[in-house]
Amino acid sequence: MRNLLIFITKYNAFFLFIIFEISSLIIYIKFNSFQKASFINSTNKITGTLYAQVDELYSYLSLRETNDSLAKENARLRGQLKASFYIDSVNKKEVKDTIYKQQYTYVEAKVINNSTNRSNNYITINRGSLQGVGKGMGVICSSGIVGKVVFVGPHMSIVQSLLHKDSRFSAMLSKNKEIGYIEWSDDLDPHKGFLKDVSNNAQPHVGEEVVTSEFSLFPAGIPIGKVSNLRTKNGGFALNMEVKLAVDYGKLQYVNVVINKFAEEQAGLEAQQKKDE
Amino acid sequence: MSRVLLINFLRFISLIFLQVFLLKNITLYNLSTPYLYIMFILLLPFETPNILLFALSFLIGIIIDAFYDTPGLHAASCVLLAFVRILFISITVQKEGFDNEPEPTLSVMGTRWFFTYALILTLAHHFFLFNLEVFRLSEIPFTLSRFVLSSIFTVFLMLLTGFLFYRKRER
Numbered sequence: 001m002r003n004l005l006i007f008i009t010k011y012n013a014f015f016l017f018i019i020f021e022i023s024s025l026i027i028y029i030k031f032n033s034f035q036k037a038s039f040i041n042s043t044n045k046i047t048g049t050l051y052a053q054v055d056e057l058y059s060y061l062s063l064r065e066t067n068d069s070l071a072k073e074n075a076r077l078r079g080q081l082k083a084s085f086y087i088d089s090v091n092k093k094e095v096k097d098t099i100y101k102q103q104y105t106y107v108e109a110k111v112i113n114n115s116t117n118r119s120n121n122y123i124t125i126n127r128g129s130l131q132g133v134g135k136g137m138g139v140i141c142s143s144g145i146v147g148k149v150v151f152v153g154p155h156m157s158i159v160q161s162l163l164h165k166d167s168r169f170s171a172m173l174s175k176n177k178e179i180g181y182i183e184w185s186d187d188l189d190p191h192k193g194f195l196k197d198v199s200n201n202a203q204p205h206v207g208e209e210v211v212t213s214e215f216s217l218f219p220a221g222i223p224i225g226k227v228s229n230l231r232t233k234n235g236g237f238a239l240n241m242e243v244k245l246a247v248d249y250g251k252l253q254y255v256n257v258v259i260n261k262f263a264e265e266q267a268g269l270e271a272q273q274k275k276d277e
Numbered sequence: 278m279s280r281v282l283l284i285n286f287l288r289f290i291s292l293i294f295l296q297v298f299l300l301k302n303i304t305l306y307n308l309s310t311p312y313l314y315i316m317f318i319l320l321l322p323f324e325t326p327n328i329l330l331f332a333l334s335f336l337i338g339i340i341i342d343a344f345y346d347t348p349g350l351h352a353a354s355c356v357l358l359a360f361v362r363i364l365f366i367s368i369t370v371q372k373e374g375f376d377n378e379p380e381p382t383l384s385v386m387g388t389r390w391f392f393t394y395a396l397i398l399t400l401a402h403h404f405f406l407f408n409l410e411v412f413r414l415s416e417i418p419f420t421l422s423r424f425v426l427s428s429i430f431t432v433f434l435m436l437l438t439g440f441l442f443y444r445k446r447e448r
Contacts, residue, residue: 016331024335028349028409047343080421115345117304119411122346158346187419188307218448248377 048156051113051124059110059253066253068180073142076200104219106256107131109139112156116190116249120164123147125255128155138217138258144246145169145253146224156158157257163190163249171195172213178202179213181225182243190249198239206230210243218258281322281379289337292317297344309426313434314341315402319395322380323370327363335357347410354406361401365394365411383439395435396428403428 008015052134059066068209108275109131113124129152139146139159148169160167171182173195180198193209208227212218229242296314304310318334325333337351345351366381382431383391407424 013327013360014365016327017356020335020356021353021360024338024349024352026349027339028347028353031348044343050297050346091315115301117307117310118345120347124346186416190307 017021024185031128036186041095048124048153049111052126055110055112065251069142069253103261105259105261106131107259109133109157109255109257111252111255114249114252116161116163117188119188120165121249122163123159123161123252125157125257126155127158127257128153128157130154132259133157133257134259136217136263137260139255140218140222140258141247141252141255142158143248145218146247146249146252148217149257159255161249162247163188163247164195169218170213170216171210173198173202173204173227174209174211174221176202176211178204179215180238182210185242191245193243193245194240195227195243196238198241200237200239203240204230204239204241214243217260217263249263259270283320287316288320289317289333291339293340293344294342301306301345305426305430308423309320309425309430310423311430311434312403312406313431314439315355315358315399315431315433316438317397318355318362320380320382323366324379330359330363333355350390350406350409353409354402357405358398361398369394382442383436384442384444391439392432392436393433399428399431399435403431 041112091103100250106125109125109127111123112126115121115123123139123146123172125133125139133149133152135149135152139149145162147159147164147167149157150160151158160168165184167184170179171184172179178198180195183196185192185194204227206227206229210224210227212220212222212224214220223246225243225245225247227241228244229252231240231242292314296312297323300311300313307314314337317337318330321330321333335352338355339349341351357434370381377384381391381394403424407420407427411420
């Protein structure tokens, strides 16, 4: 027993190393999957407030670009106003619209923490469960898709951005509606993605727009990017192509969380179907 | 004694702030990201007891993790770094010299020793960090190039900081 104690004190560095290393690896493996969310992330009180304060400062530096993008979006939305359409029917009053009911609502949010330079990138936004944000909701911004909510706190949430090894969203070519899925490119370039598994008779061309399909958690037709290269590396039976992403993820300021009214129903139905099979 | 505590505390806070709010946004060519905060562990006094050294490394690692949203990743790398530090110092420095050389800074230990020290410890830390982050063999060439270029960047910043706070030896 005494010899053992002497042995341990003599090589205490090694044993301490083992203890601390194992405990940190346990934390890494256990908490990193975000399903078992821990308090060690950027939504907890201290890190969250610090990030929010520094972000206040940063946002002054990019006021001009924010203004530009807001002005652009204003112009686009103004184009959709009723006032900007020509009315050609006379008896238009008191028509109750029973066909169009709102499926998607949006919660605006501000990005308070962002990264684009790691192999798994997350964005922290300043809206949480109290404002109606839930896990698995899509996040878009004025120029395109951003990602998916993976962890929700009461006042903040973490979004797994498209620039993440596990991010994968259903997408389609805008002209001929050929379905594929969009992924981040494997060389960590924040402006590049891959559209994969498009069927062989799609005939895409460079410059064609890639948008979200009806099967994603976003409304259909949200822009993702433009086809920039048609090389078919690892293609096999399907076409793969390179996409220049529409969103500049490094400059994200304001985003919208997409709340799909039918998401729960759809998920419930699909779970039922899986159980039946 | 209290001066040493104060200096290390200030270093701890300022390096975390620098890392999280400035260096986190810096990447060169999507490859090279500096992790200067490990300098805190490098510059702890020689006489720090092992358990305190490991505890502080774990602490700074987990704080950086909280800001980076990667629980445990930096903590694991920092604990490894602390172990390599103990090995390196036990090999290269005589125990008797501790009285007049309290801290392994650039001005105390000289450029040559400090450069080797910083280089080897940074390489160990970054190698573990990048491989644990990716955890895939299929991207080895890319991970290795990130590891090498980031290490160069970090060591460069360390030497720069060392010369910035250079003090002539009082003899």
